[in-house]
Amino acid sequence: MSRIPDSFIQDLLNRVDIVDVVDRYVPLKKSGSEYKACCPFHNEKTPSFYVSPVKQFYHCFGCGANGTVITFVMEHAGLNFIEAVTELAQSVGMQVPAEERTPEARQAAQKRAEVEALDLPGVMRAACIYYRNQLKQAPHAIQYLKRRGVSGEIAARFGLGFAPDGWSGLKGAFTDYDTNPALIESGLVKEKDGRRYDFFNDRVMFPIVNQRGAIIGFGGRVMDKGEPKYLNSPETVLFEKGRELYGLYQARQAIRDAGKVLVVEGYMDVVSLAQYGVGYAVATLGTATTAIHLQKLMRHTDHLVFCFDGDKAGRKAAWRALENALPQLQDDKRLDFLFLPEDEDPDSYVRHFGKEAFEDVMARDALPLTAFMLRELSAKVDLQTDEGRARMIKLAQPLITQIPAQALSLMLRKRLAEILGIESDELDRLLGIRVAQSRYGKSRSKPVPFRTGRRQAPSIERKVIEWFLRAPGWAQHIALPAWAGEHPEMAALYALYEYLIEHPGLATAAQVLECFRESEHEGVLRRVLSTAMEEHEEFSDEEAWVELNDAVTRLIEYVSKQQWRGQMTHVMTDKNFSPSSLSEEEKELLRQLALAKSQPASD
Known part of the structure; x- marks a missing residue:
């Protein structure tokens, strides 16, 4: 889908209220001018999750989770940005538009519209009901599930069913079996030489559900010997196996409760683990773990455990998962x-x-990614020889340089240098890594978790950012001095100021934050707003205006002094410089500058 226009995002944020949306998922209680609840993103008994109707922003003092209503839906439901916007838009009766489309995009959109008219979700629901009813009439399938320890409750929870043996069993669910195009588009039925036949037969059926709870495909497993053991629906407009994970919809709450997700290889693994109380497992759908899988899972939890068989095939699958994970790693x-x-x-x-016993072996034997990588690389070379150690560097180089997580990459390189018996800077040089000017990809800004104890007073630029976020329209009445530099908070302030001047219609902090989503300044703006919520300061409009002007006055003085210091530093380096040419005010500032330089830097 094309990029969603900014104007639509702003209109959407005007129509949805973060308090109403969050309250659908988490019961909120009024607390002063805000609302609070136990955080849905980590376990706690005392509420530390606050929602501000004025800022249209949420913040948890316990784990640091924060963001706009769009971010909340993304994180809570595990959706991407477009999916979250679409869900919110549907809740208020809005249709998500798309910006300029290429001819190819228009053609694809037309195809989607034609397919949507077929009501594929309705067809999948009808098929699921049919398969579930067939299971009740299939004693051998019921006995198979009982032998695998699956109870009726778990079978119902996952919607398990049975596709009977035969070529056209689905005729029992669809009277228009021979003519309905939706059966072909959904992948339930195939057609050859003008004759139709069921895609699945004589298999236990596992509905594949997306993160909204809609059935998008099926997986079928043979009960006895036969190949393939698992058979997935073909890819359709509803179902892409590289994007979906079996059991994620059912596991969402268990993942939050456990603080981790377990990634396994088969449907029966997920179902059996849930049967025995390990409800935080999901499975890939006959493919290696993809970048999209990882991104989805990382929106649900910070801890992923990949579980594989201990044989050669299991280790090979694990290595593919590691390779796909490297570009997604975060510190x-x-x-x-x-x-x-x-x-x-x-x-x-x-x-x-x-x-x-299963959770004990997971806690005891699971290897961190870096340990697994080094173990596998070490097994491929002879570390007792120079040639073997040189080959290990060669094997590690394309892997390490993919890692965007700077701290993790540093620790991995230090450990590798120890194994090889060389210095870290020597290894970096051999790997082609320039530490002084990093070539790593941009790491995603992460909210700073709330910490107890004495908090450092906010900088002047942070205070101005805070007031602009509280009342975006006030930027139109403020004149900031010219400034050029690389300080992150000052850069964020001036980017914010310029944007607000150019877009005078923004009314809430949430609207502003969405304009800076995924920009280099998003992290600073979110942290400033989170800190403001922690302070719980209440101001009238008059008091707030005075506070803003006071902060701007101090900012102007600060910028002016910094500019003068820069000029004086330049003058002092001139070989023809003479103090007698300075005014008394300049001499005083020069003394202050010299005093500042003579004092040791504070932490």
Whole structure:
């Protein structure tokens, strides 16, 4: 889909109220001018999650989660930006437009419109009901599930069903089986030589559900010997296996409660783990873990555990997952790899030994990503020889240079240097990494978690940012001095000021933040707004205006002094410089500058 116009985002934020939206998911209670609740993003007993109707912003003092109503829907439901905007728009009866489209995009949109007219979600629901009813009439399928330890409650929770043996069982669900185009588009039915036949037969059926709870495809598993063991729906406009994860919809709350997600390889692994109380498992759909999978999971939790069989195929699948994960790594995320004993998979292990034993082996034996990487690389070379150590550097170079997480990359390189018996700077040079001028990709800004204790007084530029966010329209009546530099907070302030001057219609902090989403200044603006919510300061409009003007006056003085200091530093380096040419005021400022330079820097 094309980019959503900024004007639509602003109109949407004018129509939705963050308090109403959050209250649908988390019961809110009034607390002064704000609302509070126990945070939905981490476990707590005392409410530390606050929502501001004035700022249209939420902030948790416990874990640091914060953002606009769009961010809340993204994080809580695990949706991407466009999906979250679409969901919010539908809730207030708005249709999401798209900006200028290419001919190809228009053609694709027309195709989507034609398919939408077929009501594929309705077709998938009808098929699911049919498969579930067929399971009730299939004793051998019921016995198969019982042998696997699956109760009726868990079967109902995951919507399990059965596709009977035969070529056209779905005729029992669709009277227009031979003519309905939706059956072909949905992947439920195939057509060859003018004859139609069911895609699934004689398999236990697992509905694949997206993050909104809609059925988008099916997975079928054979009950006895047969290939393939797992068969997924073909890719359709509803279903792309590289984007979806089995069980994520059912596991969302358990993932939050556990603080982690377990990624396994099969549907039965997910179902069996849930049966034994490990409800935070999801499965890929017959493909390696993709970047989109990782992005989805990282919106739900900071800790991912990949679980694989201990055989050669399991290690190969784990390595593919590691390679795909490298460009997605963040310093505040943790990825572990668990290998079960040979001849065991998550399904069999939890049935044989139970939940406690499974979670014990996960806590004890799961390897951090860096440890797994170094173990696998070490196994491919002879570290006792110079040639082997040189080859390890060669193997590690394309992997390490993909990692955008700077702290994690540094720790990994230090550990690798220790293994190789060389200095870290030597390794960096061999890897082609220039530490002074990093070539890493941009790391995503992360809100700073709330910390107890004495807080440092906010800088002048932070205070001006705060007031502009509280009342964006006031920027039209303020004149800031010219400034050029690289300080992040000053850069964010001036970017904000210029944007507000050019866009006078913005009314809330949330509207402003959405204009800076994914920009280099988003992190600063969100942190400033979070800090403002922590302080719980109440001001009348008159008091707020006075505070803003006072902050701007101090900012002007600060900028003027910084500019003068820069000029004086330049003058003092001139070999023809003479103090006698300065005015008394300039001499006093020069003494202050000299005094500042003579004092040791404070922490």
